Amino acid sequence: MNSDIKRIGTGARMSEAVCYNGIAWLAGQVGNPGESVADQTRTCLAEVDRILAEIGTDKTRILSTQIWLADMADFAEMNGVWDAWVPQGHTPARATGEAKLAAPGYLVEVIVTAALK
Numbered sequence: 001m002n003s004d005i006k007r008i009g010t011g012a013r014m015s016e017a018v019c020y021n022g023i024a025w026l027a028g029q030v031g032n033p034g035e036s037v038a039d040q041t042r043t044c045l046a047e048v049d050r051i052l053a054e055i056g057t058d059k060t061r062i063l064s065t066q067i068w069l070a071d072m073a074d075f076a077e078m079n080g081v082w083d084a085w086v087p088q089g090h091t092p093a094r095a096t097g098e099a100k101l102a103a104p105g106y107l108v109e110v111i112v113t114a115a116l117k
Helices: 037-054 073-085
Strands: 006-008 017-020 023-026 062-069 094-096 107-116
Touching: 023 037, 037 062, 037 073, 037 107, 062 073, 073 094
Parallel strands: 062 094
Antiparallel strands: 006 017, 017 023, 023 107, 062 107
């Protein structure tokens, strides 16, 4: 039934993704502390690709993305990686802001909502 809620990678605190009514909400993805903003962004986006593939969709189906940076001074560096990854003609609605992330070593977090196929 289309109204069933499907949870992927469910743990005690959260799930990697929750799918409902043709939409998937992904948990925030972070990189590896100690890496550059560019490398952390690459890791975040690779995890987004992995999760989307696991639920049977892909980045051309992303509806919206929120990107949180620990420091907005890293905006251009993050965008360089984003621009190379995001499929032209399928760019989602996007917001980017600055926030104190869960741990000091995290420099970027990517949160995606996507349509299922």
